[in-house]
Amino acid sequence: MNGAIAVVGIGADGWDGLPESSRRALRTAEVLIGAPRQLDLLPGDHCPGERIPWPSPLRPAVPGLLAAHRGRAIAVLASGDPSFYGIGRTLAETVGADRLRIHPHPSSVSYACARLGWPLEAVETVSLVARPLAALSAALHPGRRVLVLGEGPETPARVAALLRDTGWSGTRVRVLEQLGGPAERLLDATAADWPYERTDALHVLALDCVRDPDTPRLGAAPGLPDEAYEHDGQLTKRYVRAATLAALAPAPGELLWDIGGGSGSIGIEWMRTHRSCRAVAVEKAAERAARIERNADTLGVPGLRVVTGPAPAALAGLETPDAVFIGGGLTAPGLLDACWDALPAGGRLVANTVTLESEALLADRYRRHGGELIRLAVAAAVPVGGFTGWRQAMPVTQWSVTKGSEEG
DSSP: OTTOEEEEEEOTTGGGGOOHHHHHHHHSOSEEEEOHHHHTTSOTTTOOSEEEEOOSSSGGGHHHHHHHTTTSOEEEEEESOTTSSSHHHHHHHHHOGGGEEEEOOOOHHHHHHHHHTOOGGGOEEEEOTTSOGGGGGGGOOTTOEEEEEOSSTTHHHHHHHHHHHTTOTTOEEEEEESTTSTTOEEEEEEGGGOOOSOOOSSEEEEEEOOOOTTSOOOOSSSOOOGGGSOOSSOOOOHHHHHHHHHHHOOOTTOEEEEESOTTOHHHHHHHHTOTTOEEEEEESOHHHHHHHHHHHHHTTOTTOEEEESOTTGGGTTOOOOSEEEEOSOTTSTTHHHHHHHHSOTTOEEEEEEOSHHHHHHHHHHHHHHOOEEEEEOOEEEEEETTEEEEEEOOOEEEEEEEOOGGGO
16 A cells, blocks of 8 residues: 555564564554554564654644655554554544554453453443543443543542442452553452552553442433432423433434533433433523533533533534524524524424423424424322322423424
């Protein structure tokens, strides 16, 4: 492949663990780029090319560094499989996948599963490299096995503290260091009694998830218990929330605008349906916006973006959504029009209200654009003297619609 960049995965076993095709790419390279630790694994007599360590921060430096050595045979070193949370993605986005010749090595996750006897396809992997620790929370379910890619020697202690703080202190935590190398080591304890403040920087954590008896159970489907949220009463209640998420129909990779975020429940549960789902919560009250961020952290979706300001003004400049939910502020001048105009063909809009004034707006839009107009009524059993009766919650009117191509 003319002008190709070799991307060579290497493990803790260094040169001895490389197949001949990877060795050949490194021997013939005029420029060797990688982390200092990776470059030190290459024998100088076999790999005479110029050695260049990655600068920090890495990603912004990639285009300029590759351009500076254009025309020379370049080999880039990567830990394990370059296409698994590795430099392979960054390089493909920078120069195009057709310019890469990737030589994969077993990933740390493959090594970990081999050591533990875990089936790789049944394990969830969470990377905490340049990602918030709170991202781990969404993967915690009783009996699940989770592999965590750590960022540094303090990561295992931080993970153990998170597990203790969030009601998973009985979880077995194993740290597998220097997998595949001569210094390979296993550390094993529960989160409750984790004794290690630091470990080797090159490690994978393996979690056998155990929920503490008094920790609330949070399922994977929309409709989490209302008690899972910190709120001031501005919360789309559980059963209406479940029906709303069903109407919004999240799919992997899609972006939601959650307008009038309140406690953030719709955006949070949209993101919990798939790790690639994204959401922007728009909330005019600063105190509520801060509460949304706390709820997002607690429930494992710290990537939820919160925009503080009134809609529709706060919508300016936001990325085009795949779906919009309006949970408050329907009567704000221009809000419905702004949301409708922002949607592409095929985009979905769902709006909920409990007031007659907003209901009239939704009825008008239903006549103009079609879709579905429904009323959701929920009643809960409550004590009535020595008996039991029904207490009716305020009914919610919901309009849901998919924008047609002719309605651009």
